[in-house]
Amino acid sequence: MAAMNLFADLSANAYPGRGILLGKSDCGKYAVCGYFIMGRSVNSRNRVFVMEGEEMRTKAYDPAKLSDPSLIIYYPVRVLGKDTIVTNGDQTDTIRDFMAEGKTFEDALRTRTFEPDSPNFTPRISGLCHVEDGALSYRLSILKTEGGVESRPLRFFYEYSGTPAGEGHLIHTYQGDGNPLPSFTGEPKNVTISGGIDEFTANLWNALDSENKVSLFVRYIDLATGQTQTRIVNGAEQ
Numbered sequence: 001m002a003a004m005n006l007f008a009d010l011s012a013n014a015y016p017g018r019g020i021l022l023g024k025s026d027c028g029k030y031a032v033c034g035y036f037i038m039g040r041s042v043n044s045r046n047r048v049f050v051m052e053g054e055e056m057r058t059k060a061y062d063p064a065k066l067s068d069p070s071l072i073i074y075y076p077v078r079v080l081g082k083d084t085i086v087t088n089g090d091q092t093d094t095i096r097d098f099m100a101e102g103k104t105f106e107d108a109l110r111t112r113t114f115e116p117d118s119p120n121f122t123p124r125i126s127g128l129c130h131v132e133d134g135a136l137s138y139r140l141s142i143l144k145t146e147g148g149v150e151s152r153p154l155r156f157f158y159e160y161s162g163t164p165a166g167e168g169h170l171i172h173t174y175q176g177d178g179n180p181l182p183s184f185t186g187e188p189k190n191v192t193i194s195g196g197i198d199e200f201t202a203n204l205w206n207a208l209d210s211e212n213k214v215s216l217f218v219r220y221i222d223l224a225t226g227q228t229q230t231r232i233v234n235g236a237e238q
Contacts, residue, residue: 003167006191007207014209015040015177017184018088020127022138022160023168023193025200030220031136032168032193033129034204035076035086038212043067048234049215054079056217061236071115071122077217082226084219087126088173089115095126105139106157113153114144119180121145123173134223137161140171144183158188168193196220201231 010016021034037058039045046065047058056077060066071089078085078096085095091112098108105128115122123144130137139159146152160169169188174181195203201218208216216233 001190003190003192006168006170006193007203009170009189009191010204010207013176015174015181015212017122017173017181018125019170019172020086020088020125020140021168021170021191021193021204022086022127022129022140023191024136024163024165025196025220026166026192026194027196028165029224030197030222031084031129031131031138032200033077033084033086033127033217033219033221035088035217036204036208037076037088037214037216038208039214040212044072045214046236047072047214048236049076049217049232051230051232054228054230056232058215061234071117077219082130082132084129084131084221085127086129086217087124088122089124091124091126095128105141109141109143109155109157112143118150119148121148121150121183122181123183125171125173125184127171129221131221131223131226135161136163136223138163138169140169140188142171142184148180148183166193167191197229197231201233205233 018037048061057075074090075092078092095108123142126141128139141157170191171188197220218231220229
């Protein structure tokens with residue numbers, strides 16, 4: 001089955017929530033990592049991405065409007081050696097800490113579940129991008145409820161290697177808008193990746209719903225050298 005057009009898929013969805021994309025640039029030279037956040041409430045929209053070295057955290061754009069930091073202030077991106085960890089919550093630190101002790105991505109996430117934001121029970125989505133000896137491999141995970149029942153957690157793990165140039169996989173928290181918000185279903189989407197980092201970032205940002213998009217992170221990692229290029233777009237600053 002051919003990969004679906006990333007930008008068309010996102011343009012057709014008013015509220016995918018938070019999303020992680022991992023894959024390979026169409027020139028074949030770069031690993032591509034992307035993370036976007038969306039929001040419906042004032043608290044959710046009051047966020048920007050801030051770089052700290054090679055890592056990234058969220059912060060309140062207007063501290064006076066911050067009502068509950070527990071699920072919106074965290075490190076979406078951590079770096080551990082040749083691994084880049086991207087998640088939609090504080091499980092980023094859980095994964096980094098477990099891997100620093102020689103344990104696995106899966107070991108870490110088996111200690112976590114979905115977010116405690118009833119009735120949505122927002123899924124925790126996580127990605128791990130590994131670049132070594134010119135090769136790319138990556139993993140994705142989603143932790144969610146079965147049928148929206150709090151006592152029935154589900155954990156899914158996906159592992160990818162040999163991804164062709166110009167393709168990747170996208171996973172996001174919600175199928176679309178709703179009340180409660182419907183969790184993402186099925187496997188991560190096989191999607192197209194096109195353009196250099198600036199073109200790709202602009203097209204990805206433009207594909208997100210203008211009323212709900214909040215911030216976007218994109219990183220290209222040179223497969224040969226490990227050097228990185230990073231772009232951030234913060235809606236609140238535009």
